[in-house]
Amino acid sequence: MKLLIMGPPGAGKGTQAKILAKKFNLVHLSTGDILRKEIDKSSEVGLKAQTYMNAGNLVPDEVLLEMMQSTLTELKDSGVILDGFPRTIPQAIGLSKIFQSLNQAIDSIINIEVDKNVLITRLVERAKKSGRADDTEEVIVNRQNVYLELTAPLIEFYQSNIIHIDGDGSIDEVTERILNHIP
Numbered sequence: 001m002k003l004l005i006m007g008p009p010g011a012g013k014g015t016q017a018k019i020l021a022k023k024f025n026l027v028h029l030s031t032g033d034i035l036r037k038e039i040d041k042s043s044e045v046g047l048k049a050q051t052y053m054n055a056g057n058l059v060p061d062e063v064l065l066e067m068m069q070s071t072l073t074e075l076k077d078s079g080v081i082l083d084g085f086p087r088t089i090p091q092a093i094g095l096s097k098i099f100q101s102l103n104q105a106i107d108s109i110i111n112i113e114v115d116k117n118v119l120i121t122r123l124v125e126r127a128k129k130s131g132r133a134d135d136t137e138e139v140i141v142n143r144q145n146v147y148l149e150l151t152a153p154l155i156e157f158y159q160s161n162i163i164h165i166d167g168d169g170s171i172d173e174v175t176e177r178i179l180n181h182i183p
């Protein structure tokens with residue numbers, strides 16, 4: 001099974017992706033987590049990504065596409081849940097080419113929706129504990145704007161194939177809503 005989970009920063013997609021990965025025995029591919037690990041290792045990808053991430057901007061599409069092409073090829077026989085990728089239209093087009101070349105397709109696309117003000121409050125709260133370099137208020141606001149400009153258009157791109165989930169509620173409630181839609 002190939003799942004894709006989308007939503008604005010703070011919507012809880014990482015949390016839900018972990019739960020779904022466990023339940024359906026999927027590899028959880030969080031591009032944010034992968035990139036943070038690359039930064040810790042000071043790898044070539046990490047060095048390229050760091051300045052963009054710290055400012056709350058997107059890492060260039062080519063970097064992500066190259067990384068995901070090799071990861072998805074390696075994992076072609078496993079179930080995966082994509083969390084944080086694609087984040088732009090060129091990434092989505094690239095992803096469909098990757099899957100096509102592997103003779104595969106996305107089974108379900110989940111979009112978690114949460115009101116903007118709730119998101120900012122959640123992220124500012126999380127920032128107090130996370131210690132992430134991109135969790136300052138200014139960068140959080142930038143990440144929301146980047147989402148609206150570059151990632152939200154994916155909703156139109158995938159259109160009717162998307163399952164829309166109300167992300168306002170407890171973790172369990174949101175998981176329940178998602179599970180109601182997955183065959």
Ligand code: ADP
Nearest residue numbers: 009010031032052053056057058059084085087
């Ligand atoms: P959040 O969803 O809370 O914003 P993530 O951990 O998913 O956080 O991503 C953190 C940062 O990693 C993003 O702001 C961006 O700089 C970078 N990043 C992650 N995925 C991508 C992607 N698909 N394309 C470009 N940049 C990405």
